Amino acid sequence: MSERSLFQDFIEEGDSRRPLLGLYALVFLLMSYHMLVFTTVKVDDITTKNDLSQFELSFEETTLSDADEAYVQDQRVTMEFEVDAVDLAAHHGMGLLQVVVSYSETSGIPFDGCDTVTAAIPPSGPSADWGNMNSVLTGTSDDCSDIVLTVVVFPDYTGEMMSVVGGEASDHEAAWASQTHGVGTFTLDLDVSASSPAPPPSPQDDGEALSVTWTASFFDVNVNEA
C-alpha cells in the first residue's frame, strides 16, 4: 500500500503538474462562462424556448359568380355549378359556396300570392364540409323573399380572422390550403308549388320564373405571428 495519497501523486510531483492545473483552470473557466451565459445572456431564450407561438390567421377572399334563370312549373328543376381546378389554382382554397334563389310573382293574375319555392343542394359531388353547422343546404320561401343557401366547402372556414397557438407559420398555412375541396359540380334542386287565387275555370298559376346566383368564395390565408 502506498503512503502517499492519490492527490499527491497527481498534483504534487512530476512534469505534468502544471498541465493538470491548467486543465482544471480551463474547466473552471468554461464552466463559469457557461453558467454566466445560461443564467444571464441567454436566459430569455431559454425560458421561452418551449412557449408556444401565437399566430393570427386572416383570409383574403376572391369571389367567382355565375347566374342562372329558369321557369319552373310543378316539377323539379336541377341546376349545376362547376368549379374547375384551374379556378382554385391561384388560391389557397375554396371557402364557401353561396346560392341565392330569387323570384317574384309573375302570373299577372289578380290576387295571386307568391308561390312556394323550395331549393336544396344535395350533399354529394365535390368534397366539402357538408355536415358543418353553418352549412345551409335547404330553404323554402312562400313570400317571394330570397332563399339563401350556403355550403361550407373548406372545413371550419368562416372567413373571419382567427388566433391559433403552437406550431409554425408554415404548418398553419399548410393546414389552410387545399386544391381538392370544392372542385367538381354542385347541384341545386328547385321545386315550385304554384298556387292560384281561385280554382278553375278561373285563370291558374302554372309556375314561376326563378333566378339563381352562385357565388364561390376562394381565399388566401395570411399567417402572422402575434
Place this chain on the structure above:
Amino acid sequence: MATDPSSLRLIGAILTILIGCMALFFTRRNENLEWNERLAAHLISWILIAKGIGNTAADYTIRFLAENGPVEQGVWQFGLGMSWMLDSIFGVGLMCLALVFPLPLLRTPKHAKIAFGFIIGFLILRVAAQLLGYGVTLIQVPGLPYVSSGLIWGSVYVKFRLMDEARSEESSRNIANVAGMLLLFHAGHVWFLWPGMLLQAEYFYLIEMYGSITSMSVDLLWQSAYTLLIAVGLFMCGVEVYQWTKGRAEILTYILVGYFSIGLVGYPILTNEVAFWQEAGTQNLATIWTGLTTSMHFNMMRPVVMMYVILRYGLFDTSEDMKPKAKLMVIILIVIATSALLELVQALVPMNEMFSAAALGVLVAFGIGWEERSFERLLNASKQMRKGLDARWFPEFPIERKFFFRLDRIMAILILFFILIAFVQWQTNAWYDMLLLDRGSSWRAN
C-alpha cells in the same frame, strides 16, 4: 435493407449488445488479467449490453413519439422507462470503470468501499426517485457520470500523456491512450458541440435532456456536465496537437483533431437550423449533419472504439486456443459495422439499390481485409501498462474469481429488474404523470 435513421439506431444497438456479449464471453476465459483489468472487462461488457438494450428501446420511443406524441397509457412509456433505467447502468458502470481502469484510483479496501458505496447509493437514489414519481429531477444529479469520467479520465490522460520518463514511456502512453479512448467513447458526441458552447449558439444552450420534459435547472446541470467535457476535450486536443508537433502522434491524436474539426464545420450548419440528436434524418441539412455526426458516434464509433480498447489492450482471451473464435467474432462485427456504415450513407443520401449492394460488397471486403491485416497487429501491440511505473500506481486487491461471476449474475438480474420497473411504469402511466409533474415544478413556472 433499411434506409432510415431508425434502422441505423437499431443496427448500432445490436452491434453494441453483440460486442458486450462477446467481451463477456472472452474475458470470462481470460486468465491473464490483473484485478482492475478483469473488473474493467466485466464492467465494459455489462455497460455495452445495458446500453444496447436501452438504445433499442430509445429508438422505439423516438419513432412512437414522432408518430403519436406522448399519449396517455402509450407504450412509449415502456421504451422511455427502459432507456432511462438502463442508461443508469451505463452511467454508473462508467463511473465504476473510471475508478479502476486504466489506472486503479482505489488504493485501499476502504477507498473501494466508500467509492462503490457512493455509486451504488447514487444508483438507488435514481431508481427510487423514478419509483416515487419525481421524474428527471435535480436530486438524481443528472450529468454526474459525465463529470466523473471527464475529471478522472481527463486527469489520468494529462498526467500520463505528459509524463516524461523514458523507463515508463510505453506504459504511460498506453494508459493515456486508454483514458482518452474511454473518454471519447463516453463523450465524443459532446465534443461536436464545442463551438456552440463558446459562441452561445441555440443548438447548445437549448439542449434538453430527454426532449422537453426536464426543468431548466436539470438542463443547466446537464449542460454544465457537457461544458466540463468540452473543456477537458479541448485541453486534450491541445495536448495531442502539441505531441503531434513533437512527432509523438497516436490514433487518438487524429480522432480528437477530427472530432473538434467536425464540430467547427457543424457550427454554421446547426446555427441556421437547430437539430438535436433524436432528430437525425433527411428532413434538412441540419438533421443530415446530426445523422452523420452525433448519430454516427452513438451507433458506430462507440462500439468500434470499445472493441478497439478491448482488443488492443488485451481484455480478450486471445490465446492460441481462443484466437480463431475471437477472429470469427471480430469478422462478424466488422461485417455488421461495415453494413451499418453503408446504412448511414444510404439513409441520408438516396442511391440506387444496385449501387448500394455493390458498395456494401466492396465495403465488407475492405472491412474484412482490414481485419485480416490488423488483427495480428492489434493483438501483438504493446499492452503494457505497468512496466517502469512505480508500484504505488497499481495497488493489489485480493479479489477472488467467484466475485466476477457473482457480478455477472447481479448485472443480469439488475437489467431484468429495471426492465420490469419500466413495464410497471408503463402500466401505471407513471412517465405521463411525471412529465406533467415535472413541467409543473419547473423553474420557469416559479
